[in-house]
Amino acid sequence: MSAVLKPKNKVLVCDGNEAAAWGVVLSRPDMVAGYPITPQSSLVEYLAQFIADGVLDAEMVEAEGEHSVLSVLQGAALAGGRTYTASCGQGLAFMFEPYFRTPNLRLPIVMSIVTRDGISPQCVWGGQQDAMTVREVGWIQMFCETVQEVLDTTVMAYKIAENHSVMLPVNVNHDGNYLSNGIVRIELPDQDEVDQYLGDKDVNWHVALDPQRPMAVDPLTGGSAGTGPALFTRYRQGQCEGMQNSLGVIVEAHKEWAQRFGRSFAPLIEEYRLEDADYAIITIGSMAGAGKDVVDAARNRGERVGLIKIKTMRPFPIDAMAAALNKVRAVGVVDRSVCFGWNSGPVFQETLAAMYYARERIPCLSMIGGLAGADLTEVHFERAVRETAKLLAGPCPRQPIWLNAQD
């Protein structure tokens, strides 16, 4: 790995993994655990080096696998620690057992998913299949577009996760290869400002494993006797409430971030040039950059096209999406992963669901691209715009369009 930068000023040039690591440093976690996996590896290496150099004061656990990585952090969180890890792909799959349990325990762990496609065929490249596959487990999921957003969102994630009305884990997702390894100039927030932004740690006020506050964590529920099934149901209901509460908290966290640090990101859904649009393409993650360039070019040609970008995938911002859909007459959804059950991309599926709450049902096309590290260039988005425009006049195909199939 490269030598760690110790910026004297607030600007540095780095990739997304290092940006995420700086976000972690600024958030002052108690414990970091990790296990290497491409393309996440350098992120953990940065953190190890930060600790070795005294830049970060945290416990580092180099666990023997991702399953243990998250388990270690669950223990630390229950003991009152702020925690962080990162993983992706097969690592996330292996982690699934404790991953599944983390939100149910209401532990505000922050984890980056440096998104990667799933094998087989064998591949080590980017793609969002990992994060999308676990979207229904109960973690808050935010997808970043830029390296700067990776850093900023990592810090914001703690504020969201540890909000007492939320208390849920957060995935800060950035695209493998394109964000993890793409090097750009970013600005580093001031530590004191971040400290003020995050406030005091208060991680296990609600559930703890601490001899000073002895309690049984997860006594058996269920069965027909006592408070069994009702108790379990109340837990699940509360968890869903926390999830819904997070929508407002995410918005507030972004608003305060913009006020303190002067950088604003759309917290849930970004509407790009949508005001007078006839149709729009829908994107998620780093591909939005190329998509916006193509939209700009199309606008220059006089086409009334816009772009909708999803930042917060879980909880799904239904109202924001419905409001955006109300502004256009057709949408084309570009997914970087596959929803096998619907023969489409998962964001397409989510869009259809949100459309129920929109004013009217409009034509909607699924396009799948960027799998296994494939690039989604302006060429691909020009096609996406073209295919979406066709919906205004013609029929709406039921088959997805595979954007990289001929690359």
Added chain:
Amino acid sequence: MSAINTIAFKPALCDGCGECMTACSTVKSVNGSAAQSRIQIIADPLKGSWELALCRQCGDPRCVADCPAAALSKEANGGLISWDAEKCVNCLLCTAGCVYAGIAFSADEGRVVKCDQCGGDPQCVKACPTQALTYLTSASIYNRWGDLEDLFVPGLGGCQGCNTEIVMRHTLRRVGSNTVLATPPGCIPGMGSVGYNGMAGTKVPVFHPLLTNTASMLTGIRRQFKRKGRNVTAMALAGDGGAGDVGFQSLSGAAERGEEILFVCVDNEGYMNTGAQRSGSTPYGAWTATTPLGTEAHGKVQDSKNMPLLMMWHRCAYVATASTAFMEDLYEKLEKALAASDHGFAYLHIYSPCTSGWRFPSGNNIEVARKAVETNFAILWEYQPDQGLRLSRPIDKPLPVVEYLKLLGKFKHLDAAQIQHIENHVAEQTKLFSELAGIGKGVERLAAAAPLSAGHERSSVSERLTR
């Protein structure tokens, strides 16, 4: 009230030789007559069995309650019932209170006499050539730890005669309340140690980890508290399946990293909570629900893996095997394991016979545990990095393995070849441990064979650098 060590009598081993009475009267009586011995072995006139008359040092002694002269008292320390010659009025009412003939009038001495256990070194036991008499000092455990609070709730829902419950209660009460306890899925939380429906099962913070991540969650807990300057014991009470099969990765990882954890593996040789299925610790030949008997199958076809030995090769700060049939040994090891968990990984493997899953009467649990050890089926040992492996008991004169096998329903079906296989396996293990303990090979201890620590390597490298 303190407990008293016991002179135990096994009539089946007694041949009536009278050596005990000779030894007693030699040191105790005025004239050396065996009739004055404080222990009396008597032949039952009908059954021909050998019977015993001896003071039991009762907990609520009737002899003391019946004494009008305050000449008898139960000592607060040690629990002996002592006799005060100056106060005794020789009224013999004490003998009316005793149904064991533990205190009786001696015509030769003109007073009542009773056993005083020779100040903790009973001569009768020493003199017994058949081990019919043994001196059980396990009361010292009660005296030392009896006042400690049992940190589990009463009425855990274990099976009748559950050995694991014994392990749970004894270990946690010693480890104490400044503990976070992990009980991965299995019999231990199954009997209610975490709790039900919002009610807690212990007085310490307790949780179900996943079956797979016990050592990892404890890693995070221990390290977080340590970071905050608090020394909290991170303790696991885990079954063999969770520890050695599906959870072995996290266990191995934590041991390799030297996490400061007290990991107690309660080995009942299978998945007993879910109905007695096979695990990696299930021994060869054993019936389980997934190694059933049929025309084509006769129990498990593989030997068990030796989990504690695997843990030793992690060079843990402490590794030991223990049995509830040998509680003093168990407590000694628990003590060492607890101390070791302050600076490294401590692994305590306790054999825990299962009345339900192994198919034996619930009253036989301790006997089964004892026979496992006495036949070398389960070998008791401990390992410390600087001292190597040490056997806790001699293993050179084991009882025949069948003495153990015949106690258990899960081995009832074994044919001669299967028994031979188990005997061979036990013999092989016995030889292996003899060698590991440095017996018969001229090797002092295992220390020489243990891998060098990272510390060793570092110092030798730096030495070379400085030369």
Added chain:
Amino acid sequence: MERYDYLVVGASHAGLEAVRAIRAHDATGSIAMLNRDPVLPYSPTVLPYVVSGRSKEDRVALRDHPWFESLQTAYLERTQVSAVDAAKAVVRCADGKEIGYGKLLLATGAKPIIPPVSGLDGVPYHVLRTLDDALALRNAMGTAKHAVVLGAGLVGMHAAENLAKGKCQVTVVEMRDQVLPGYFDAEAAAMISAAFTGNGVEMLTKHRVTSVAKQGQQCVVKLENGEQRIADLLLVATGVTPEVDFLKGALDIERGIIVDEFMRTRVANVWAAGDVVQTRSFFGDGTPAGGILPDAVEQGRTAGMDMAGDPGVTPYPGGIPLNTYNFFGNRALSVGRDLPANAGTEWEVLRRNSAASASEPARYLKIVLRDNCLQGIFGVNVLFDPGIMWELILRRTNLSELRQQLLDHPQDTARAVMSGIWR
């Protein structure tokens, strides 16, 4: 007002055992034991030995203050109960103080019976029930040359032996036809009596005192047959009667307080144990019961366990006579009952005896069986374990095949049987 969850009135064997049993089950309930005297608890049974000098009066305390502290029990000396008000659940003390209780145990023991002998209230005489009695008697013995003992029970016999050893001329007067009636059979009693006679004690069984009168520093004891004895020490030892005067109608009392098999009186939350109760016989017949130290302990334990709600409590089985008695270097032991007058064929008596020789004392053993179960065993200079014999009677152990062995070797045979039963 002071109030205790458990209030134990009386401080001897029954009360002490009750306190132990209560605390064994109830770790937190408050307990108090009341003693009317300003001393630690002692046993009336030890008093003859205080008289003889065998026991030092300052070393007879059955329990000490640390024992009470260890059981978190208040020990209140100089607290004499003068009345029980069960309706209010209080006891009233002689000084007017009231003490409330949750559960009350009356274990006030017994007091000497003073026989209706003409002139007795006009002469100085001794009894032996308290430590003060013992010290007074011990002082008097130092100078007495002639003594008369009324009653050949244990107290009288002990005193007679002590007096005889002090070179005093002693006469024992017993109304009934043998010494130690109710405890020993006639043959054993005769051997005991003979030993006294041999040591110069005049034994007058089947004799009745008609009057006593003062004569200078001495008194004259007139007998029914017209004879008289001069005594400068008169000891009245004609038995004891329950100490129940203070209860005055608060409880049902016959020969003692009436209790059930859990030592409950007929009044709610009031138990009684020891010499103060009317003890039922284990044999369910007229066999004398009560007044025996091990019985008092058993009753105290039963009462204490029942008061505390200990589920392990078992019904008190009824009293079994028992005596262990040393006299002039001999040992007499008795457990159980003798053959009744109207015994049927289910009864059997085994017997052996041997006369005294130069090196051997006289020996005697009698075993009484009914349906092959032990009913009683009486021995002089033959050793056996009374506790085991008692248990064999209680358990109604069938001894049919062991009759001869039991007679020949009572100690070893019973020990072997009992050891076999335990395991």
